[in-house]
Ligand code: SF4
C-alpha cells in the first residue's frame with residue numbers, strides 16, 4: 001500500500017517537474033492578455049495614452065502599470081470594453097483626454113515641398129511620395145493620429161473631419177415620448 | 183391541379199388601401215426639363231461618374247459605370263446637357279445628400295441606338311456583364327444588382343420564383359404591371375430561366391389581385407405556374423414566399439439560394455425584358471403615387487425625376503397632407519426633401535394625412551405579452567431583441583438572431599404598448615455594422631503599423647552594415663594617407679542636405695504667397711478696381727496707424 005502511494009507521488013513529482021520545465025522552455029512569446037487588450041484598442045497609434053503606440057499601452061495595462069482610461073480615440077466605449085475584459089469597474093476617460101471626431105490628414109498640394117518628414121512620422125505608412133515630390137495621404141489608411149502635423153516644416157498638413165455619408169450613416173437611437181404610468 | 187400551399191408562422195392583416203390607386207392604367211410622365219440621377223442606386227458601391235458638367239448626353243447613354251462587384255451602371259434618362267455632378271438630396275432615411283448627375287433636357291429626347299441581345303446565343307457570363315452595364319437591379323425594394331442573382335454557378339437552383347405578392351398596403355405598381363404587361367414579364371422570365379437553368383417557374387400572387395392572376399394565367403402557356411397565395415403580410419418576403427410555395431425553409435443567416443430557389447420581383451422581370459429583348463438600359467420604373475393626392479395611380483417614371491414633379495403629375499397633394507412616405511407604411515420611411523429624385527428603389531410614394539397616418543401614440547413599457555413574437559414571420563423573439571437593443575447590448579441582441587429580422591414591421595404593428603420595435607432593430611444593426619467597419623480599420627492599421635516597425639528595423643540593420651563597411655574603408659584610407667591633408671570639420675553631406683532643405687523652404691514660401699489668394703484671378707475690371715482702391719486705403723491706414731494709435735489710455 002505504502003509503496004503504491006510512493007510510486008504515485010513519485011510519478012506526480014516527475015510529471016510536475018516536466019510540465020514546469022516545459023512551460024519555461026516553450027514559453028509563448030506573445031502574452032494572450034496583451035493580444036486581447038490590443039484587439040480592443042483602436043490602433044490609431046497616436047501616443048495620446050503616453051505610450052509609443054497601442055501595443056506598448058496594451059502591454060503596460062497587462063502588467064498593471066497603466067490605467068484603462070488613457071486612450072481618447074477608443075472613447076468611453078473602449079474603456080467599457082477593457083473594463084469588461086479585465087473584470088474591473090469602468091470609469092470615465094482620464095483627466096484632459098477627450099475623444100475627437102474621426103479625422104484624416106490632408107496635404108495642401110500647393111505648399112508641400114516633398115521633404116519626406118511626414119512619411120517618417122506616419123505610424124501606418126499612409127503617406128505616399130518620394131523626396132522632392134508632392135506627397136499624398138491615402139485617406140482610407142490614415143488613422144487620424146495627427147503625428148504628421150508637427151514635423152512638417154511648411155505647415156501644409158491639416159486635419160479634416162470625416163463626414164457622415166449615405167453609406168456610413170447610422171440609424172439613430174429611437175427617442176419616443178414614454179407615457180408615465182400613473 | 184392545385185398546389186399544396188404552406189403557411190409561415192406569424193404575419194398580420196393590415197388594411198390594404200389598394201383600391202385607391204389600382205383602378206387606372208399606368209400613366210406615362212411627360213418629359214421634364216431637369217433630371218437628377220443618383221450614382222448610388224442600391225447597397226454596394228456607387229457607380230463611377232463617366233460624365234462631367236458641360237457634357238452632352240443621349241437617352242440611354244451610360245453616365246456612371248459599375249465600380250466594384252456589387253454595383254451596376256446608371257444611364258441618362260433623356261438627351262441634354264450635364265449641368266453638374268454634385269451632392270444632392272436623395273430618397274434615403276438619413277436625409278443626407280449623395281452624388282447625383284444633374285441633366286438639363288434639350289427637349290429632343292434623342293436616344294442612343296439600342297441593341298437587342300441575342301440572349302439564347304450569348305454565353306451566360308457575357309450576358310451577365312451586359313446586364314450589369316444595362317443597370318439592372320431588383321425593383322422589389324431591396325434593389326440588389328440583378329446580374330449577381332443571375333449567377334447560377336455552384337448554386338444548383340432548380341426553382342425560379344417570381345414574386346408578385348405585393349403584400350405591402352397601398353402599393354399597386356406590380357399589380358398594374360401584371361395586368362397590363364403580362365406577356366412582356368413572361369419574356370423576362372424566359373431569360374431568367376435560361377440563365378439560371380431552373381426547372382420549375384412559380385409565379386406567386388396574393389389572392390387580393392384577381393385581375394393580375396387572370397392576366398398572367400391567360401398569357402402563360404406551360405412554362406410557368408401561376409399560384410394564388412392567401413393574402414397575409416409579409417407573403418412577399420423572399421423567405422416567406424419560398425416557404426409557402428415550396429415548403430423549403432431558408433436556414434438562419436442564409437438565402438433562398440441555399441435551398442435551390444431564386445426569387446425575383448415581377449418588375450425586375452419586366453425590366454429584364456426591356457433590357458435584353460429591346461436592348462434598352464434601365465431608364466424608368468413604375469411608381470405608385472397614392473394617399474392624399476388628387477389623382478392617385480401608377481406612373482411610369484424616368485429614374486431621376488424629382489419627387490415634386492411626380493406629385494405635380496398626380497395632381498398635387500390635397501389640403502391637409504402631412505408629408506410623404508417612401509415605400510409602404512410597414513417598411514417605408516419618411517421623405518426628408520421633395521427635391522429628391524426617384525431612384526430604382528422607390529416603388530411607392532404615399533402622401534400622408536392625419537386620418538390614415540395619425541401621430542405615433544405615446545409608448546408604454548413592454549408588458550411581455552408575446553404578441554410580437556407570435557406575429558414575427560421570422561420566428562424571432564422581438565421583445566428580447568428590443569430589451570437588449572434598448573440597453574445597447576448589441577452582442578446579446580445579436581444572439582437572438584437579430585440579423586434574421588427582415589424589418590417587416592409586424593412586431594411594431596401588433597405591439598399593444600406601441601413600441602417602435604423595428605426602429606430599435608435598425609438602430610442595433612447599423613451600430614453592429616459600424617463596429618465591424620471600425621474593427622476592419624483597426625486590423626488594417628495594426629498590420630500596417632507592425633509592417634512599418636519591421637521595415638524600420640530592417641533598414642536600421644542594413645544601414646548599420648553599410649556604416650561598418652564605410653568605417654573600415656575610411657580607416658584603410660586614413661592609414662594610407664597617414665599624415666596627409668587637413669580634415670574638414672563638418673560633414674559635407676549634411677551641409678548639402680541642409681542647403682537643399684533651405685532652398686525648398688524658400689520655394690514653398692514663395693509658392694504659398696503666390697497661390698493663397700486664389701479668388702483674385704480672372705476678375706472683372708470693376709472688381710479689380712475696387713480691390714486696388716481697398717489696397718490703397720489699407721496702405722494709407724498702415725502709415726497712419728502709429729499716429730492714431732489704438733491704446734485707450
Ligand atoms: S491613445 Fe489609444 S489609439 Fe492612441 S496610441 Fe494609445 S492606445 Fe493607441
Ligand code: SF4
Nearest residue numbers: 122142143145146148
Ligand atoms: S497621415 Fe498623418 S494623421 Fe494620418 S495616420 Fe499618417 S501620421 Fe497619422
Ligand code: SF4
Nearest residue numbers: 548549551552554597
Ligand atoms: S408586443 Fe410589445 S408589449 Fe408585447 S411582448 Fe412584444 S414588445 Fe412587449
Ligand code: SF4
Nearest residue numbers: 558587588590591593
Ligand atoms: S420586424 Fe423583425 S422582429 Fe419584427 S416581426 Fe418582422 S422579422 Fe420579426
